[in-house]
Amino acid sequence: MSKYIFPVSVFGSVLGCAALLKNYVTGGSCPSKSTIKGKTVIITGANTGIGKETARELARRGGRVIMGCRDMEKCEAAAKEIRGKTLNPHVYAFHIDLASIKSIHQFAERVKQEEQRVDILINNAGVMRCPSWKTEDGFDMQFGVNHLGHFLLTNLLLDKLKDSAPSRVINLASLAHIVGEIDFSDLNWEKKKFETKKAYCQSKLANVLFTRELAKRLEGTGVTVNAIHPGVVSTDLGRHTGLHQSPFSSTVLSPFFSLLVKGPELGAQPSIYLAVAEELEGLTGGYYDVMTLKEPAPQALDQEVARRLWEVSARLVGLKEEKGQASKPIVTTTR
Template sequence: MVGLLLLLPLLLLPFVLYVAAPQIRRMLTTGVCTSTVQLPGKVAIVTGANTGIGKETAKELAQRGARVYLACRDVQKGELVAKEIKGLTGNQQVLVRKLDLADTKSIRAFAKDFLAEEKHLHILINNAGVMMCPYSKTADGFEMHIGVNHLGHFLLTHLLLEKLQESAPSRVVNLSSLAHYLGRIHFHNLQGEKFYSAGLAYCHSKLANILFTRELHRRLKGSGVTVYSVHPGTVKSELIRHSTVMSLMWWLFSFFIKTPQQGAQTSLYCAVTEGLESLSGKHFSDCQVAWVSSQARNETVARRLWDVSCDLLGLPVD
């Protein structure tokens, strides 16, 4: 009898978690974009918009009347999503274009075609990314995490920067992560040449996203282009497909994890909310300014990373 009484809390734990989960989840998923700003006549690009946070972000921008480009590696999936968004929003200005961030030729081709097609660009959301990949390289020989998550978006933004400036006021939103706290920029091992950890490689690339945001802000002061980095929260998405352990954890704790729609809120907040210009260069989480690590505030590292990135991509440093 005593043994049964001791086991009773453990037996009741699943039931307690089931009942408490919705309340706990609400506490952990705060942050909703309440802006009612409409975007008729505005042009937006969302990378990785065929799934997850990118899809939800693109859908909301389309709902507000923007002309939205879904920049996707998988065009077929992108077309299905575009059809879905058009049906849900009634906005027929949802376009799919091929963009493979693991190939600089694809990035340059996307930018060239977009610039020939559009006169303006008001919102660029660098959303796509990879996470915990086994060691592999992009088409240009860059380690996959730093190549896609940082260098790919760095190049894309660079190629579209003049159009963003011509269309000012305009905004750039870079998706980062709380994981940046574990990140370090080791210039002697930027490509994982000397040692490699899939988990840490992701963290390093997310730190690079914030450093890029801060340096881009510094260079764009007074241009009318503002830039923000975002932690979307812990979101149920395809990003963890390379990690069996993470997939299991996501399944076990699914009650406490944000949906893609919830995860898109801070990106939307930074993309559309009025009066954020004075907060350009800042990092956001749950639709408010968030603290970043000391590494992410290192201006010297941010400037050097910019120069190294330009060198790797064959871009002029200034």
């Protein structure tokens, strides 16, 4: 039997090292053990992927979790599964279609009527590199869902968030924002040739600009706003990208993908961290690369572009600006 001990031990060591390396490369698990009993959390796109795993963990930590989804059959099934696995009965499925202004208003109105508080809003839902689709209201699908939908939803829930302060807004952005450009002359790709990758990057840059402008406007209210790049995660979000569809990528590149790409459970850890970590209390306007606070791309720091994007977005979704709601200088804390 001794002749088998060395190979087995070496194999075990290799697997262990690979697991540790992947944990390091992908950022690992949320270090905070904080619970959120008594707090209400809203997560969009929560029936699958990062959103579902975020909902599961925040339910396990005692939160009242509202899962906002377009597909109610899948959302109800996911909510039932989470209730069963966490033994938390306060997990609910609400309908919202972020490609519909009408649906967003209906969702927000239901929340305002049925919920006493909103402590954490996680703008998680998104589409990535889809064809040249339009939302119900005629917006480019990626810009409409990833930015405008969450822009409107967040603004409609601001009073609840303020009343529940200290509260948090978390926007799922992407490293892709570093090559994004905001084209105010054609935000919805009605004049130029549609390029799905550029459209996605524009929407992700918009997420970061929105985060910073909202943080300014909410200074002193007790509501913090941060954006996050969760890392490279294998979810349904990438179904339009074509990754792993070629024989080369599925065979030669597969081992590298499995090492560097996270599953949904690990992919949810950054969102969980920003939602629960006590040490982040009061920090706002930041961009987190996984769980590390970093400076975003230069174009994401342009205050004039952020202000203009806010004004254009408000006009597009029919949101009335309150007088005297001027932007204030933002203060972020780095560690």
